[in-house]
Amino acid sequence: MSGASRIADDVRSGARSARDVLDEHLEAINRREPDIHAFNAVLADEARAAADGVDAAVARGDDPGPLAGVPLALKDNMCTRGLLTTCSSRILEGWRPPYDATVVERVRAAGAVVIGKTNLDEFAMGSSTENSAFGPTRNPHDLTRVPGGSSGGSAAAVAAGFAPLALGSDTGGSIRQPAALCGVVGVKPTYGAVSRYGLIAFASSLDQIGPFAATVEDAALLLEVIAGHDSLDSTSIAGPAPQLVAGLDEGVSGLRVGIVDEMTEIDGIEPQVRDAVRAAAAGLEAAGAKVDTVSVPSATYGISAYYLIAPAEASSNLARYDGVRYGLRVDADDVSHMNSATREAGFGREVKRRIMLGTYALSAGYYDAYYGQAQRVRTLILRDFERVYEQFDVLIAATSPTVAFELGAKTADPLAMYLCDVCTVPVNLTGHPAMSVPFGTGDAGLPIGVQVLAPALGEPTMFRVARAIEQAAGR
Amino acid sequence: MTAYETVIGLEVHCELATASKMFCGCPNEFGDEPNTNVCAVCLGLPGSLPVLNAMAVEYALRVADALNLRVPERSVFSRKNYFYPDMPKNYQTSQYDEPITIDGWLEIDGVRVGITRAHLEEDTGKSQHVGVGGRIHDAEFSLVDYNRAGVPLLEIVSEPDIRSAEQAKRYVEELRATLLAVGVSDVKMEEGSLRIDANVSVRTPGSPEFGTRAEIKNLNSLRSLLRAIEYESDRQWSLTQAGEKVVQETRHWDEESGRTISGRSKEEAHDYRYFPEPDLVPVEPTQEMRERVRASMPELPAAQRARYIEQWGIGAEDARVLVDVPGLAAYAERAVAALPGDSGGSAKDVVNWVRQEVLAYINETGLSPAVLAPEMLAELVALVAAGTISRQQAKDVLAESLRDEKWPRTIVEERGIAQVSDEGAIADVIDRVLAANPNVAEEYRAGDEAAKKKKWGFLMGQVMRELKGRGNAQVINRILEQRVAGE
Numbered sequence: 001m002s003g004a005s006r007i008a009d010d011v012r013s014g015a016r017s018a019r020d021v022l023d024e025h026l027e028a029i030n031r032r033e034p035d036i037h038a039f040n041a042v043l044a045d046e047a048r049a050a051a052d053g054v055d056a057a058v059a060r061g062d063d064p065g066p067l068a069g070v071p072l073a074l075k076d077n078m079c080t081r082g083l084l085t086t087c088s089s090r091i092l093e094g095w096r097p098p099y100d101a102t103v104v105e106r107v108r109a110a111g112a113v114v115i116g117k118t119n120l121d122e123f124a125m126g127s128s129t130e131n132s133a134f135g136p137t138r139n140p141h142d143l144t145r146v147p148g149g150s151s152g153g154s155a156a157a158v159a160a161g162f163a164p165l166a167l168g169s170d171t172g173g174s175i176r177q178p179a180a181l182c183g184v185v186g187v188k189p190t191y192g193a194v195s196r197y198g199l200i201a202f203a204s205s206l207d208q209i210g211p212f213a214a215t216v217e218d219a220a221l222l223l224e225v226i227a228g229h230d231s232l233d234s235t236s237i238a239g240p241a242p243q244l245v246a247g248l249d250e251g252v253s254g255l256r257v258g259i260v261d262e263m264t265e266i267d268g269i270e271p272q273v274r275d276a277v278r279a280a281a282a283g284l285e286a287a288g289a290k291v292d293t294v295s296v297p298s299a300t301y302g303i304s305a306y307y308l309i310a311p312a313e314a315s316s317n318l319a320r321y322d323g324v325r326y327g328l329r330v331d332a333d334d335v336s337h338m339n340s341a342t343r344e345a346g347f348g349r350e351v352k353r354r355i356m357l358g359t360y361a362l363s364a365g366y367y368d369a370y371y372g373q374a375q376r377v378r379t380l381i382l383r384d385f386e387r388v389y390e391q392f393d394v395l396i397a398a399t400s401p402t403v404a405f406e407l408g409a410k411t412a413d414p415l416a417m418y419l420c421d422v423c424t425v426p427v428n429l430t431g432h433p434a435m436s437v438p439f440g441t442g443d444a445g446l447p448i449g450v451q452v453l454a455p456a457l458g459e460p461t462m463f464r465v466a467r468a469i470e471q472a473a474g475r
Numbered sequence: 476m477t478a479y480e481t482v483i484g485l486e487v488h489c490e491l492a493t494a495s496k497m498f499c500g501c502p503n504e505f506g507d508e509p510n511t512n513v514c515a516v517c518l519g520l521p522g523s524l525p526v527l528n529a530m531a532v533e534y535a536l537r538v539a540d541a542l543n544l545r546v547p548e549r550s551v552f553s554r555k556n557y558f559y560p561d562m563p564k565n566y567q568t569s570q571y572d573e574p575i576t577i578d579g580w581l582e583i584d585g586v587r588v589g590i591t592r593a594h595l596e597e598d599t600g601k602s603q604h605v606g607v608g609g610r611i612h613d614a615e616f617s618l619v620d621y622n623r624a625g626v627p628l629l630e631i632v633s634e635p636d637i638r639s640a641e642q643a644k645r646y647v648e649e650l651r652a653t654l655l656a657v658g659v660s661d662v663k664m665e666e667g668s669l670r671i672d673a674n675v676s677v678r679t680p681g682s683p684e685f686g687t688r689a690e691i692k693n694l695n696s697l698r699s700l701l702r703a704i705e706y707e708s709d710r711q712w713s714l715t716q717a718g719e720k721v722v723q724e725t726r727h728w729d730e731e732s733g734r735t736i737s738g739r740s741k742e743e744a745h746d747y748r749y750f751p752e753p754d755l756v757p758v759e760p761t762q763e764m765r766e767r768v769r770a771s772m773p774e775l776p777a778a779q780r781a782r783y784i785e786q787w788g789i790g791a792e793d794a795r796v797l798v799d800v801p802g803l804a805a806y807a808e809r810a811v812a813a814l815p816g817d818s819g820g821s822a823k824d825v826v827n828w829v830r831q832e833v834l835a836y837i838n839e840t841g842l843s844p845a846v847l848a849p850e851m852l853a854e855l856v857a858l859v860a861a862g863t864i865s866r867q868q869a870k871d872v873l874a875e876s877l878r879d880e881k882w883p884r885t886i887v888e889e890r891g892i893a894q895v896s897d898e899g900a901i902a903d904v905i906d907r908v909l910a911a912n913p914n915v916a917e918e919y920r921a922g923d924e925a926a927k928k929k930k931w932g933f934l935m936g937q938v939m940r941e942l943k944g945r946g947n948a949q950v951i952n953r954i955l956e957q958r959v960a961g962e
Binding site: 078079085087092095097098099101196197198199200201203204205231232233234235312313315316319320322324325326335336339359362363364367371 | 515518519520521522523524525526527554556558560563564565566617619746748749750753754755756
């Protein structure tokens with residue numbers, strides 16, 4: 001097995017068949033999936049049919065596309081026509097969407113072979129994939145540890161070699177943090193760069209779909225396929241997808257790189273993580289970048305603002321799960337009791353906690369002090385970052401304050417779990433892009449990720465810097 | 476003068492007649508099989524997202540021009556959160572603190588009623604409760620039809636400027652005529668295209684304070700609106716007089732019992748937890764869009780009425796009826812245009828016929844004026860003006876003409892009822908009658924008032940008999956005058 005670009009090249013040239021590529025990955029799944037539980041569903045039959053379709057296209061002399069025959073895992077909060085889509089929640093029991101998410105259409109059109117639907121924290125609410133109604137996913141590097149979350153299944157699938165590519169969604173760090181903990185590349189694109197149509201909403205103003213891959217190049221390849229305007233998403237940015245792969249190796253000479261103080265030198269950060277950020281910075285400097293430290297004071301308030309805005313939107317987005325039209329229904333004497341009985345049985349503890357938080361933050365008399373104040377902080381953080389980007393081309397920081405922690409370590413303490421996102425939430429609030437790149441390993445061989453941040457639509461530069469860090473890490 | 480003053484503000488929900496729904500491409504059609512005009516978006520399926528229908532915005536801008544509303548540079552959609560089975564997402568996408576239009580007015584009989592705002596929102600589905608009574612509480616089960624879910628609505632909120640039930644009715648009539656004229660809605664109250672909530676309070680005349688208001692829902696016709704406001708204001712005043720307090724609450728109009736019934740009180744009302752809709756971007760109508768709308772605006776009812784009054788010399792009430800009845804003004808305009816210039820008939824004559832006979836026919840048959848041929852009415856008016864038939868005869872002719880789509884002249888010929896108006900022929904007959912009754916003219920001239928009247932009647936009768944009842948009475952009168960009274 002090898003990287004996605006290599007597989008696509010081989011399949012397009014006829015050097016390998018998509019079916020062979022798929023079978024190798026299915027075999028890897030057979031071997032280790034029982035221990036890892038990356039998937040809610042492995043779509044072996046559908047994937048075989050798709051792979052055969054790709055091979056037939058090649059045989060006809062057609063080009064199946066830039067992801068020809070590349071197995072790809074989808075986070076199970078993206079709609080797949082006719083196939084169970086669960087959000088790892090009991091509330092969606094039995095629901096099969098009548099349509100495909102835009103990203104699903106795009107990866108299929110590019111020749112990718114959807115191999116399965118991956119596990120997540122219920123409705124993408126969590127940082128360890130332990131909040132799944134179907135049981136946790138385990139970190140392929142150490143089965144006693146979490147893969148991070150909420151896209152833990154997708155990160156683990158790539159790390160375990162189940163699929164060279166995966167899609168996740170990032171609302172407060174849900175792609176980048178598990179990427180860091182599993183030692184893979186994870187990207188949260190600029191808000192609006194990738195269509196959200198068919199992504200089951202957690203917090204609409206923060207959610208963004210992005211790629212997981214083993215390498216920066218593969219992540220760039222996948223992002224080129226899924227990005228670009230979609231008329232079905234009103235928040236989608238007009239214009240075509242950015243060109244990323246072509247400029248990857250242009251180097252970082254002369255780029256101004258800032259190390260964000262508030263996202264690196266913080267309480268509770270493990271020294272090994274901080275050292276990795278510093279080492280990555282040194283690597284960039286050696287490659288010709290100008291590196292300095294920078295302060296974004298308001299970033300400190302990111303977590304507080306995030307944990308008001310995200311639950312507020314979630315409380316409204318999740319109101320539709322009421323037992324009336326689809327999914328779970330728990331019968332009761334009248335409609336409103338049926339609604340509450342269904343929601344009581346269908347949602348897990350963390351989802352309920354956030355619905356309560358969000359409902360409270362929006363309620364009459366509290367709106368201004370909570371939701372309103374959080375929105376003002378959000379504006380402040382955006383201004384701070386915009387100001388910083390006048391002096392820097394990109395920023396770097398830690399992705400996660402710690403390496404992968406043990407299962408159960410934080411489940412009893414929601415606040416400790418929320419603090420996993422301290423370095424990742426600021427860019428969800430600003431809408432800017434950011435990605436996590438593996439940078440060596442720390443204690444017990446656990447992976448460490450370094451985060452690269454860029455201004456809106458700054459993906460081309462961000463990827464170049466990520467590539468340079470990847471090289472500095474010796475990969 | 477009543478002992479109290481009623482203060483009324485109206486919230487009118489108008490379904491916009493766009494081809495597709497507010498946030499998806501589903502057809503916006505009334506009366507189709509349940510749950511056929513639905514998709515992932517209007518069913519609120521997980522993962523679906525709304526895309527704003529540009530026509531709904533354009534329609535709102537048309538209404539803004541018609542109702543003198545201001546259009547802020549940007550407006551924002553918000554979510555109104557509450558649980559109800561006919562609402563697929565359990566929130567309604569509406570507008571809250573930044574509506575698309577604000578601060579307008581509509582003039583009713585010389586009085587300006589302020590309009591606070593008109594904002595866009597999506598309609599809900601429709602529940603049908605099956606079982607005893609048809610109400611949710613005693614239903615065995617309920618069915619929901621989501622065809623209406625996502626249909627664009629414009630909610631037009633008036634200031635509390637209305638002072639009587641009659642004025643409220645006039646406001647709705649004028650609003651309806653205006654919405655119809657600008658082509659944004661079919662304004663059919665019976666199909667729910669126009670739905671009204673009335674905020675009603677009472678106070679001592681001249682008091683600067685407003686009383687506590689009740690919001691009356693379920694007003695499905697102008698008649699319910701009138702009756703409900705009258706009932707509710709009387710109820711509130713009686714309470715006040717008895718020293719009791721009016722409770723701020725929602726009340727439902729019950730057509731059968733003719734009463735308003737308490738709903739949930741506002742104190743325990745839903746907290747709607749409005750917040751900006753993150754799935755939509757702010758609406759910022761461009762200058763070009765606004766100008767295009769302005770250029771395409773038709774004549775508004777008020778201007779149309781003023782034009783008829785001035786050009787045709789008709790009364791205000793006539794003008795109002797012409798404009799209020801769909802299609803009637805266009806019919807009248809075409810009939811006036813078809814009137815031959817030398818016929819002696821006037822636009823005013825045409826309007827009289829339209830308002831009485833034609834309107835009666837329309838009301839009776841339910842037909843639209845658009846299916847009638849206005850040229851036929853023009854011919855009829857010309858026949859009357861020429862004296863070919865009397866007004867009385869013309870009524871029968873018109874009835875037949877409308878019913879059988881037959882030209883009035885053909886009917887007159889078939890029936891052989893054309894009047895004799897020829898002066899020479901009539902003069903000959905008069906001369907023969909006078910010759911046969913040589914004393915009568917003398918007796919007429921010599922007689923007192925009573926005798927004069929009697930003799931005149933006798934002569935008229937003789938002349939008419941000779942003419943087999945088809946003589947033009949006006950012509951006979953005039954010539955008889957010359958022969959008998961004159962010289």
